[in-house]
Amino acid sequence: MRNEPEPGILTWGVIIVVTCLILYLFERILWLVVPGLLTLVGYYCLQPLVQALVRAGLKHRTAGKVVTGLLFLVTVLGVILLLSLATTRAAGWKAVTTHYVQGGLDFLGKTEAQLVEKLPMVKRSALVRSTPTNLDAAAGQFVDNYLGRLLLQMVHWVPSLLLVPYLAYFILQDGNRFKKHMIRSVPNAFFEKTLLLFDRVDRSLQSYLIGMVKLTFLDTACLGLGLWLLGISYPILLGLIAAVLAWLPYVGSVVGCVLVVMVAATDFSNEPVIIYGCMVLFICVRLLDDFVFLPLTVGRSLRVHPVLSVLMLFLGAAVAGPAGLLLVLPVLGVVAVITETLRQILTDERLRKRYRHARQLQRTMAEVG
Template sequence: MPVLSTARSRTAVRTAARLSAEMLLILLMTAVTLWILGKMWSVVWPLTVALLITTLTWPPARFLRRHGWKPALAAATVTVAFLLLAAGILVGIAVPVAAQSDELADGVVDGIQQLRDWAAGPPLNIGDDQITSAIDSAVAKLQSSIGDIVNATVTGVGTIVNAVVVTVLALFLMFFFLKDGPRFLPWLTRQVPGRLARDLPEVAGRAWNTLGAFVRSQAFVGLLDAVFIGLGLWIVGVPLVLPLAVLTFVTAFVPIVGALFAGFVAVLIALVFKGLTSALIVLGIIVLVQQLEGNVFQPMVQSRGLGLHAAVVLLAVTLGGSLAGIVGSLLAVPVAAVLATAWDYVREQLSDPDPPDEQAVLLPGE
């Protein structure tokens, strides 16, 4: 039986200890970086939103600049056009809904009555006295929780105000990015010394291309969701198909919650206008499309556009959602792609040069 070498064992233990200490140092630096980002979140979040929006609006701004427009004029034109498009989307959703608000309210009442009639029949056989008792219990619980509701309302108002502030800041930042974006990399080159003057601009340029690929792929996936779900709603005969399709496309940029919200609205409208059977059919269509989108379309499109494996995309979304909720799910894939881009560049710089061709060093006659 072979005997362990004391010298080799000590070397192995020392190597493992050194690697463990280096890994702990890296984890510590990562934790400190995340803590600093958390303290600066009021600035980081608008900056991130502005960068994501700029990747969509930069192509038309670049087109105008190439055709002789001044940078400020091109940026202002694209910014105004983006605001008008966003306002048009909101109007396209709100106007048809407002026009049928009375019919929608009547449908809600009829839908509630249908649910009560269905609950009163077999197999549930829930009587009116049980429903009344449940309503009374709900009202009593609501009255006892009035303080929590007020606090939640105040928190919700604060969240809305914060969202408005973030949106305004993001729009201003988008304008400046569109106007002065091409100057950033030369400016960054002048600010850092030595090799960083070459490495940082290269990584930043690759990261920008990666963000653009992410936003374009997300928009494409949202368009697929809107087309297929809108087609299913049209076949079933649900009203407000166009607003629901637009809502599906817009909420596709907010993973998980966006799809649930758009699906809930579609099922509710199908219930109040077409009845329970149509609502169940719409629910089945939405579940099918969401399963195809989440497990097939999105991983395939994002893996091609971002250079990430489909499994990495799924794991990144899961990890981001568990760590930071909706925001984490939204930023998980682009962050993973940017990190992969930086790692690819580092690996390129640390790799040994390709070995010379063996045939080139063969002696004549060999």
Template sequence: MALDSNPVFSVRIEKTDLKKFSHVALLALLSVAVIWALIEMVVHFRELMILFVLSALLTYLLDPVVTFLETKGLGRTLATLLIFLILGIFVAWGVYILLPKLTGQVNAIGKNLQNGSMKGVFSNWDTFLREKLAFLGSPETVQNIIDKIRTALVQFQEGLFKLALSLFSALSDLAIIPFITFFLIKDGPAMKKALIKAVPNRYFEMSLNLIHKTDRQLGHYIRGQMIDAFLVGVLSIIALYILDINYYFFIGSIAGLANMIPYFGPIVGAVPAIVVSLTQNSSLTPVIWIAVAFTIIQLIDNVLISPIVVARSVEIHPLLVVVVILIGGQLMGILGMLIAVPAASILIVIVKEIIFGFKNYRILG
């Protein structure tokens, strides 16, 4: 007799299936609720989320240093305090040395926009473009193109100035970041433990694995990306200084930061330098040199820096990378674009671990 022809057995199968189905449905519902809550939080508490994201980035960067000091016999609190003291001295020194340079360059952009010194540049450009675009024939068409380029250049410089100003005005908000970071480093392990405590026994071991792997993956990615951005930033500053481009320090720093955005980053980094060079000189030669310098920096980054420092990160399909960067940009602007790939890599690790959990743990009863 077939097993399912036995009424008692078939009822048992149906009950088990129903139980499993209800578990899956509950998990799916919970996942949707968590994702929805996260998106709502990003939308409604954007500024707060940005502060927490930046604090988390700093925590991942500093945690290995605290761990190193712990191996030397220091307690976690004392090690964290020491790191903050050293960091405070470095920041104060950096502000003292670098801030005047940075503010000087930002002010210069502002003055250029206000006193109309750009006009001289534009008149040179007018002549240059009129000669080069003469093949178009109609003077109206040439004038139209020149006007459009002029508007785009002014808008770009204004955008650069506004970005710099917004960065300075954000400094007051940023003052809270060290406080959040301090407690994330000092009490991070205890927070993780408290989170795990709330997990039901059935998902306990799987959740431990999940948190551990996500944490490790994210740590590798963030530390790698930050070291990479720093090195690319330094190389860009040196290259722009050698090429005698105005605001080299500010533009080089942007190039370093932008490098954290895959595919779009290097272009975003090079465009400000090219635009500033175009407004600075009427010749195309510096533009070519900038392109060569940024290409060489990208080569050094792709061949030498990235393989060493950005190791063990999740492999994501290039198309998915582009899509998540665009979504990140829509939700949180530039910062969204910066955190899109690590956020996607966390989601991939979570999905992989949940699938691993379904296969290896009896979480469905």
């Protein structure tokens, strides 16, 4: 492998500015970006299955149809199952949610009281004082103020999420042909570099997204096992929710931890050791993530320095809020690859000369013809 020069300061400046612009744009069309991202995750997960069917003798298009058909079937069955569960147990879920939120708030109040008792100089924080203790009243207030807006948001998101299987179908079936058509439109002089660009973007996205899926499974397994050993209710479900929330860097882990602590504080309100055990479990899984799982799964797939990653997370959050936090790393990785390859193409005098030569030949041919 030939060593290519590292991008300079100017290139990195362009990469950061373009990343911020894209995040700003993505935040405006989030209804399209999220299905797109889910489609890519689905595509990279299902691609090996399509390739296995092709190896078994099916044509590529047929294999794509079979896999997408199976995906559609599984999705429909999942939705039917979820809907039937929701209709029969909705009331129970509401009661369970209220129960656990109340448990969490009680734990918060108890901890605060103990702190004030042992350390009198600690004043009550504004956050704790404003905590509603009467959940029924708070729930009523929530329904009045936010439920309508929340339902509208859900209605707004459903059609765009329905795009996922539709887009996955076309990418699995015709993605490669589409890519070949795009490459065919590139002038001969830049053909090999364009292939290189497509390959790098594909590899970066694939290793990042598949890595994140693997990481989610590992986190779910570790958290589920740990919570089960601690005797917490719904260990696998809680582990899965916390692992999915961890897709939001830093913030997601904290939210996941708070969720589990709420459940633990309700189930074991008189046993603070278990609650602190949950917190220790989260810290251990976080450390495992950072030092073992992340290098094994996502690794250096995006080829971005860790310091820059952290800085970009702040910048992403400032530009596009939670969506920016979620999208900043993959967008940065892809923009870095594209900018660097384009820089190589545009600054290569030999390639530009060859392109001009081909244009000249074309003009001469047209004149002669």
